Amino acid sequence: MIEVNHLTKRYGDFKAVDDVNLVAESGKITILLGPNGAGKSTTIKSIANLLKFEGDIRICSYPNDTIEAKRCFGYVSETPILYDNLTVEEHIDFIGSAYQINDYKAKAEKYLELFKLTEKRKKMAKELSKGMTQKLSMLLAFMIEPTALLVDEPMVGLDPASIEDTLKILRGLADQGCAVLISTHIIDIVSDIFDEAYIMNKGHIIKHVKKDDLQDESLKEYFFELTDGE
């Protein structure tokens, strides 16, 4: 589970995120939806403990700055964080060893095949296309078998088949009990797979909605009503 209590992030006098509360439950896909500049990435980065913030954030019940929390979550950033001169395989070895994952090569192999990266295993990150770097970044987060997963704008730069594959993997991880939190502004891609959504605008959560609450209304209609079509 991911729990965010009273998260505020200030840049000088400006509050990019203002008193945000949210919970991403285990076994569910929770999305953080909002227009550009709403504060989604700031929220995700704060949860990943990459930014200083005010408030209390817990991952798997541990404060997010502890080693216990870091062990249990995977993070896919908006821009892949990779080492230009390491190959795909070297990235896998690095993360597999750092997280002390048993049998990580077999776990990685599954995702290499799924993401059609098997033939690129000897290529350095700087030799991959943008979509391939995104897939490698996801592979590294998925192969640690996280109990909580933070995914910031995962589909940007992916082709339609890869988007489908990624959505299936995310659903599979949630079905195995992982708490999946996805930040996005692309409603159409997540509208079928989300369980719960937090709609964010101008640094605030303006609505928390469960899929079952929507009935006939689409998430898109609901979103535009709340954000005035931003």
Ligand SMILES: Nc1ncnc2c1ncn2[C@@H]1O[C@H](COP(=O)(O)OP(=O)(O)OP(=O)(O)O)[C@@H](O)[C@H]1O
């Ligand atoms: N380093 C920074 N310094 C000052 N302001 C920042 C900084 N990073 C983000 N902001 C501001 O914080 C607000 C929220 O930005 P954030 O990147 O979290 O939005 P977002 O919802 O992820 O947007 P997008 O969909 O465009 O990625 C924006 O107004 C942005 O200009």
